[in-house]
Amino acid sequence: MVFYGFQKTTLIDYPGAFASLVFTGGCNFRCPYCYNPELVNTHTIPQYGSKEIIEHLKKQKGKIEALCISGGEPLLYRERLINFIDEVKSLDIKIKLDTNGSQPQWLKKANVDYIAMDIKTSREKYSQVFMQNENVEEMLAKISESIDYIMTYGKDYEFRTTVVPGLITESDIEDIAKNFIPGAKKYYLNQFRPQITLDESFGNLQPYSDDTLQKMANICKNYNIDCHIRAGYSTEGTQHKF
Ligand code: SF4
Numbered sequence: 001m002v003f004y005g006f007q008k009t010t011l012i013d014y015p016g017a018f019a020s021l022v023f024t025g026g027c028n029f030r031c032p033y034c035y036n037p038e039l040v041n042t043h044t045i046p047q048y049g050s051k052e053i054i055e056h057l058k059k060q061k062g063k064i065e066a067l068c069i070s071g072g073e074p075l076l077y078r079e080r081l082i083n084f085i086d087e088v089k090s091l092d093i094k095i096k097l098d099t100n101g102s103q104p105q106w107l108k109k110a111n112v113d114y115i116a117m118d119i120k121t122s123r124e125k126y127s128q129v130f131m132q133n134e135n136v137e138e139m140l141a142k143i144s145e146s147i148d149y150i151m152t153y154g155k156d157y158e159f160r161t162t163v164v165p166g167l168i169t170e171s172d173i174e175d176i177a178k179n180f181i182p183g184a185k186k187y188y189l190n191q192f193r194p195q196i197t198l199d200e201s202f203g204n205l206q207p208y209s210d211d212t213l214q215k216m217a218n219i220c221k222n223y224n225i226d227c228h229i230r231a232g233y234s235t236e237g238t239q240h241k242f
Helices: 037-041 050-059 074-089 123-129 136-152 170-180 200-204 210-221
Strands: 005-010 019-023 066-070 094-099 114-118 156-163 187-191 227-230
Touching (some): 005 050, 019 050, 074 094, 114 136, 123 136, 136 170, 187 210, 210 227
Parallel strands (some): 019 066, 066 094, 094 114, 156 187, 187 227
Antiparallel strands (some): 005 019
16 A cells, blocks of 8 residues: 655644654545545655655654554545554554545545544535546435444544634534434534635635634534644645655
């Protein structure tokens, strides 16, 4: 298995653990605000083999406590990713997996300790992040299946939404809270940061004010969701430097 980004140490990607971070290439979504267009569109960036990652983790045994796997969409690598995860787990290292929720059949096979799943927007607007040939109802069903699994699998998780002006309004947040994740034990509203984006026109959008984000967080609390505002960081929000 090949990775398209490798950060040897990070203190902010796995809650409470000293971790390494890898990025897979390729994604089946096309979120216009995506901060890592190089990962989504092209593979002409440095590659790191899984052996190299495993060797690093072995050498740093006792120091590195966790590995974060982000993308792109890591679960598109199916068995290769599941096998890699099993190899890392055999080193007694915890794993956090980032996913867009589109691959529940592989998510259920992934022996991970923490899942971070993006909720992109309301059901009505979700097609704005899908590929054009996507069957919207089928994909929404997969996303709901992933959410149900994550909320019952018995380990740590977070849901998160990048609050992109236009793609996310207060009524979209209400829809997410009511219909996707009522009762979720952790949900982050990530502030949108204008920068390099997959659709360049999104790079100039003015982020919502803190007050607006707080109103959105309060809406979520009405649905028994432990909701927090993240000022400008999540792995999804990390612009990777290749
Ligand atoms: S934001 Fe995530 S799910 Fe969306 S296109 Fe980028 S990598 Fe894919």
